[in-house]
Amino acid sequence: MLPFFGHSLDASSLAPHGACLSWDPPLIWLSAVSDTLIAGGFFSTAFFVMFSVWRRRDFQFPWAWWAFGVYILLCGVSHLLSVLTLWVPVYGIATVVRGVVAIMSVGIGAALLVVVLPRFLVLPGRVQLQQAYAALEEETRQRRSAEAMVRRFQEIEATESQVRQAQKMEAIGQLSGGVAHDFNNILTVITGTIEILGEAVKHSPHLAQITSLISAAAARGADLTQHLLAFARRQPLQPRNTDVNALMMDAARLLRPTLGEQIEVESMLSPDSAPALIDPSQLSTAILNLALNARDAMPDGGKLTLETGNVVLDNSYAGMNNDVKPGHYVMIAVSDTGVGIPAKLIDKVFEPFFTTKDVGKGSGLGLSMVYGFVKQSNGHIKIYSEEGHGTTVKLYLPQATSVVGVADAVAAEAGLLAFARGDKSILIVEDDALVREYVVTQIRSFGYRTLAASNATDALAIINGPDIIDLLFTDVIIPGGMNGRQLATEALIRRPGLKVLYTSGYTENAIVHHGRLDPGVLLLPKPYLSSDLARMIRTALTA
Numbered sequence: 001m002l003p004f005f006g007h008s009l010d011a012s013s014l015a016p017h018g019a020c021l022s023w024d025p026p027l028i029w030l031s032a033v034s035d036t037l038i039a040g041g042f043f044s045t046a047f048f049v050m051f052s053v054w055r056r057r058d059f060q061f062p063w064a065w066w067a068f069g070v071y072i073l074l075c076g077v078s079h080l081l082s083v084l085t086l087w088v089p090v091y092g093i094a095t096v097v098r099g100v101v102a103i104m105s106v107g108i109g110a111a112l113l114v115v116v117l118p119r120f121l122v123l124p125g126r127v128q129l130q131q132a133y134a135a136l137e138e139e140t141r142q143r144r145s146a147e148a149m150v151r152r153f154q155e156i157e158a159t160e161s162q163v164r165q166a167q168k169m170e171a172i173g174q175l176s177g178g179v180a181h182d183f184n185n186i187l188t189v190i191t192g193t194i195e196i197l198g199e200a201v202k203h204s205p206h207l208a209q210i211t212s213l214i215s216a217a218a219a220r221g222a223d224l225t226q227h228l229l230a231f232a233r234r235q236p237l238q239p240r241n242t243d244v245n246a247l248m249m250d251a252a253r254l255l256r257p258t259l260g261e262q263i264e265v266e267s268m269l270s271p272d273s274a275p276a277l278i279d280p281s282q283l284s285t286a287i288l289n290l291a292l293n294a295r296d297a298m299p300d301g302g303k304l305t306l307e308t309g310n311v312v313l314d315n316s317y318a319g320m321n322n323d324v325k326p327g328h329y330v331m332i333a334v335s336d337t338g339v340g341i342p343a344k345l346i347d348k349v350f351e352p353f354f355t356t357k358d359v360g361k362g363s364g365l366g367l368s369m370v371y372g373f374v375k376q377s378n379g380h381i382k383i384y385s386e387e388g389h390g391t392t393v394k395l396y397l398p399q400a401t402s403v404v405g406v407a408d409a410v411a412a413e414a415g416l417l418a419f420a421r422g423d424k425s426i427l428i429v430e431d432d433a434l435v436r437e438y439v440v441t442q443i444r445s446f447g448y449r450t451l452a453a454s455n456a457t458d459a460l461a462i463i464n465g466p467d468i469i470d471l472l473f474t475d476v477i478i479p480g481g482m483n484g485r486q487l488a489t490e491a492l493i494r495r496p497g498l499k500v501l502y503t504s505g506y507t508e509n510a511i512v513h514h515g516r517l518d519p520g521v522l523l524l525p526k527p528y529l530s531s532d533l534a535r536m537i538r539t540a541l542t543a
Contacts, residue, residue, distance in 0.1 A: 014089035017082075028086055035079040042076030060123075064108075064116050071104045183221065184504075185432045187527035190218045192438050195530055222527050239377065241275045241400040242283065244330055248306050251287045255304070259291065262301030270309040276330040277400040278377055286370040290334040290393050293367065297338025297391060307333040313380065313396060324380050329396040336392075341385040349383060370395075424470035424541055425449040429459045429487065430503075431478050439473070442530050446537070456480030456487045463491050469498060471541055476504035476523075501540040503528075 021027040050069035053059050078101055081094040124132060194215045201207035252267050259265065276283075287306075294304050311331045318324040341349060350371040370393070374381045378398050385391040426448050430436035433454070440450050451467060453459035457480040463469065472491050476484040488500045503524045522543065524536045 014091055016087050016089045017085040018087055021086075032083045032086055035082045039076040039079035039083075042072050042079065046070070046073035046076065061116055061119070064111055067104070067108055067111070071101065071108050074101045074104065184526035185435045187218050187222050189434050189438045191215065191222070191527045192442060192530055192533075194218065218527065238281075239277050239279050242278050242280045244276050244278075244283075244308050244332060244397070245269045245271075245273050247280055247283060248287070248308055248332070251284060251291070252306055255288070255291050259295045259304065263295055263298060264301075264303045266303060266305045268305060268307045270307075272310065273308045274310050274328070274330055275400040276397040278379075278397050279373075282373050282377075283397075286373050286395070287332070287334065289367070289370055294334060294336035294338060294391070297336055297340070302337040302390075305333070305335040307331070307335070309333075310399075311396065321380065321382075323375070324396075325378070328399045329379070330399055332395040332397065334393050334395075335390060337390040340387040340389055340391055341383075342387050346383065346385060350381075367393075423447065423449075425451065425468045426471045426473050426537070427451045427453065427459065427462060427469045429453045429456070429472070429474035429478055429484065431455060431475065439533070442533055443473075443537070445530075446534050448537070454479075456482045459487055460490060463494055469495065471499045471501060471537065473501045473503065473537070473540075476502050499540050499543065501536055 017031075018028050021031065046069045049065055049072065053062050053065045053069070059065060074097060078094065078097045081090065081097060084090055085094055194211050198208060198211040198215065201211060248267060248269055252265050256265050291304060298304075309331045311329050313324055313326055313329055315326050318326045349367050351368065371381055374395055374397070380396040382394045382396070383391065384394070426443055428436060428439050428443065428450055430439060430452070431454050436452055436454065440452050443450050451462055451469065453462055456478055459472075459474070459478075459480070463472075472488060474484040474487055478484055478487070480487075482490070484502055484504070488502075491498055491500070501522050501524060503526060522536065522540050524532060528536075
């Protein structure tokens with residue numbers, strides 16, 4: 001083999017190809033230029049093929065393309081050698097290159113015909129690609145339509161769930177309203193008379209203990225009723241500008257002895273927290289309920305964290321929570337390091353009477369009360385929990401924009417003596433005979449003159465009469481064709497200077513709209529103690 005290549009490369013006895021062309025310049029240059037241009041075309045084609053295969057990794061049959069590129073490259077080299085042999089007789093090299101090209105031609109031809117061609121013929125053409133693309137577009141359109149339908153069904157299901165929840169809350173509200181009205185009438189008499197009885201038997205320890213038990217049971221019943229009203233969003237609120245940081249600091253001071261030494265209480269209050277438009281007493285009750293739930297979730301001790309801050313709930317958040325109105329809120333967070341809540345129970349924690357505590361250790365109304373209070377205050381509540389790590393409840397309360405002074409008038413009278421006596425005349429309108437008799441007795445004991453009516457018709461008859469009346473003390477829900485608010489309106493037409501004080505265990509919408517007392521309205525919720533009755537009468541008369 002080596003002697004063959006040596007002989008092939010020996011050009012000493014050969015003449016250049018130009019001699020065959022008689023060294024005719026036109027023929028030599030035409031041959032040289034033609035072979036050079038052809039070589040350039042081959043090189044360009046080889047570069048295009050190999051560079052495309054190198055950059056585009058999705059080419060089919062890449063090995064065939066690479067071989068084809070090398071083949072074209074060698075074809076270009078053979079033409080360059082043809083130019084060189086015009087002047088230098090390197091026929092041996094040219095022959096070797098042509099031999100390699102010939103061998104590759106057989107291999108590439110066979111590969112193209114046997115392997116590549118059958119596969120190439122089954123590749124889709126332009127029309128087939130257009131049809132496939134159209135089918136893909138149709139499938140994509142159908143899929144998007146199906147996804148839109150699924151989203152629509154999910155929205156409908158979510159809406160139906162919200163409607164069912166609203167209907168459930170409305171039903172509970174109606175039920176608790178009727179119960180509250182009648183039950184609070186009974187509790188009013190019980191709490192008031194037991195207070196009098198307790199004063200009478202205070203020198204008898206055994207009887208005093210019994211009266212204390214009765215009073216505690218009545219207070220527990222009143223608390224249960226208020227929790228039901230809170231969940232159903234029927235409790236009358238008195239919102240005002242409230243410094244949440246000050247309220248949280250007061251709550252922290254009260255909670256430390258209540259929760260016990262095993263619970264660490266930490267406050268993380270934002271110094272720039274805006275005031276919230278909220279009923280401060282109800283907010284304090286809500287914080288207390290959350291703290292007590294946190295304590296029960298940490299039987300072996302832990303850490304309770306109270307936080308405040310300003311947040312903005314934007315449109316994207318409101319889109320994921322249909323009950324949220326975008327805007328600025330004051331955030332209050334109560335976090336614990338307790339046992340947490342299982343994920344499957346998270347959606348039920350705000351339902352009334354649902355509790356994860358043992359039987360007899362929880363009424364299931366604590367979180368329900370917080371939920372109803374926040375919703376009634378135009379706020380938002382969110383709970384986050386991880387089993388074994390703890391729970392965080394976040395309250396988003398509306399920021400204050402104006403001062404609400406309804407409750408301020410009551411607070412200004414807080415320093416008055418509980419049993420301040422007077423010489424005014426008070427008209428009492430109460431349909432429950434037992435409550436009416438108790439209230440008349442109590443008000444007379446304060447030194448006031450009393451007139452009484454069991455319905456709106458009798459009350460108007462007295463108002464139209466000659467008797468002096470300084471204060472109308474009326475239940476909100478009364479018989480006689482009108483409610484307490486309507487009676488007060490008629491009374492003020494006849495006696496413009498008349499003072500009005502309302503009482504009720506369930507106000508419905510007579511003096512409460514959107515969960516808030518109408519401006520200038522004074523309400524004494526049932527049940528109440530005689531000290532509360534005396535204070536509110538004095539407040540109403542001096543308002």
